[in-house]
Amino acid sequence: EKGGYDYFMLKEIAEQPKAVADTLLGRIDASGSLTLDEVRIPGAALREIDKVVIIACGTAFHAGMIAKYAIEHWTRIPCEVELASEFRYRDPILDPRTLVVAISQSGETMDTLMALRHAREQGSKVLAICNTNGSTIPRESDAVLYTHAGPEVAVASTKAFLTQLVACYLVALYLGQVRGTKWGDEIQAVIRELSRISREVERVLETMEPVRELARSLAHKDTVLFLGRHVGYPVALEGALKLKELAYMHAEGFAAGELKHGPIALIEEDLPVVVVVPSPRGRSVLHDKIVSNIQEIRARGARTIVIAEEGDEAVAPYADHLIRIPATLTLLQPLMATVPLQVFACELAAARGNEVDQPRNLAKSVTVE
Ligand code: M6R
Numbered sequence: 001e002k003g004g005y006d007y008f009m010l011k012e013i014a015e016q017p018k019a020v021a022d023t024l025l026g027r028i029d030a031s032g033s034l035t036l037d038e039v040r041i042p043g044a045a046l047r048e049i050d051k052v053v054i055i056a057c058g059t060a061f062h063a064g065m066i067a068k069y070a071i072e073h074w075t076r077i078p079c080e081v082e083l084a085s086e087f088r089y090r091d092p093i094l095d096p097r098t099l100v101v102a103i104s105q106s107g108e109t110m111d112t113l114m115a116l117r118h119a120r121e122q123g124s125k126v127l128a129i130c131n132t133n134g135s136t137i138p139r140e141s142d143a144v145l146y147t148h149a150g151p152e153v154a155v156a157s158t159k160a161f162l163t164q165l166v167a168c169y170l171v172a173l174y175l176g177q178v179r180g181t182k183w184g185d186e187i188q189a190v191i192r193e194l195s196r197i198s199r200e201v202e203r204v205l206e207t208m209e210p211v212r213e214l215a216r217s218l219a220h221k222d223t224v225l226f227l228g229r230h231v232g233y234p235v236a237l238e239g240a241l242k243l244k245e246l247a248y249m250h251a252e253g254f255a256a257g258e259l260k261h262g263p264i265a266l267i268e269e270d271l272p273v274v275v276v277v278p279s280p281r282g283r284s285v286l287h288d289k290i291v292s293n294i295q296e297i298r299a300r301g302a303r304t305i306v307i308a309e310e311g312d313e314a315v316a317p318y319a320d321h322l323i324r325i326p327a328t329l330t331l332l333q334p335l336m337a338t339v340p341l342q343v344f345a346c347e348l349a350a351a352r353g354n355e356v357d358q359p360r361n362l363a364k365s366v367t368v369e
Contacts, residue, residue, distance in 0.1 A: 007356040009154035009346050014205060016339065019159040021198040022148035023166040032191045034174045040143045041125050046178045049099045052079040053124075055087050055115040056103035057366070059157040059241060060164055064103050065234035067168035070331050074187065075175045085111040085369070088118035096123040101171065104128065105152060105160035106365035107135025114369060116140060129167045131160050145171060154357045155364050156245050158342045161238065162201070165335055169194065193329050200326045204339045207324065211340045214305065214321050215347035218272055225266065225273045226253040227293060229286050232276035235334045239274055239341035245359050246349035256293045269301035276337050277308040277315055279330045287314070294318045307337050
């Protein structure tokens with residue numbers, strides 16, 4: 001049932017190109033328009049929305065953090081992302097013009113369910129992004145956009161995350177389409193890029209052997225730090241979460257711009273630091289800034305593990321280990337950049353002799369608050 005792989009997690013990582021393609025299937029037509037028939041919230045109501053609030057936990061929360069960048073950039077609707085477990089306890093401001101998006105692989109996470117119930121009580125519409133047909137969260141939502149990742153068995157979420165990202169991009173684009181905001185060349189370019197993204201994820205998977213070797217060589221370490229900016233920041237958090245869950249290591253993700261506000265004090269000789277580098281095109285200011293972050297930490301002795309796009313030559317001199325990913329649009333980069341971090345955590349956990357599919361103390365779905 002593991003299809004020749006040692007772990008379900010490896011199988012599920014390998015299934016990502018198909019999962020991504022399946023989640024897109026039938027949702028973008030030949031003219032580049034989105035048809036999300038499942039989103040049965042009327043266009044008139046969607047046009048009235050003045051705020052999007054995303055609620056989720058764990059990996060799904062990281063997908064939500066990335067969705068915020070896409071939603072605000074493509075639709076100009078303000079978007080907040082909140083841990084579902086924190087949400088209802090702080091009396092959040094919600095009304096019928098708030099669209100709440102609940103992201104959950106299992107559809108059974110109690111924290112997310114309680115948060116969405118609270119939102120509906122306040123009159124907000126709830127759209128679920130979910131991987132499990134007929135589960136509780138979609139049943140209690142106004143509408144659901146299913147991710148088509150197929151069953152995810154490993155406790156650590158991988159293909160569900162990539163498909164959550166795709167679903168979030170689709171929701172953002174759909175809101176833009178319905179509301180007519182910024183619906184132009186940039187959006188068409190995004191849609192074209194999404195249509196080829198599954199092949200690009202496949203290419204990432206084909207180049208993972210050096211990442212495995214690197215992971216094995218770090219199996220004795222106690223700490224790994226992860227840095228990113230913009231959508232690379234949630235990717236860094238996700239890389240750190242995977243490592244905590246699977247390798248039981250101290251792993252922390254930071255926004256690279258925060259380094260000098262504290263975390264740089266942690267940098268010491270030979271500390272592995274993974275840096276997710278934004279695309280050098282488009283947002284070159286951010287790119288330049290992260291290159292100086294890499295220089296700063298390397299000058300303090302860190303071992304730099306740099307995830308950068310093909311053709312990005314500026315980072316090469318400062319990378320002790322360089323992991324290449326295909327170039328893509330800035331907002332879509334997490335679909336590429338997350339994959340090596342999944343492989344890294346999986347291999348490191350295996351090298352430490354841990355149960356990869358069933359990490360200690362964790363359950364696949366968390367049905368208590
Ligand atoms: O089923 P859900 O997406 O609601 O689960 C949310 C989190 O419990 C989940 O993503 C968890 O963080 C994973 N173990 C991460 O790998």
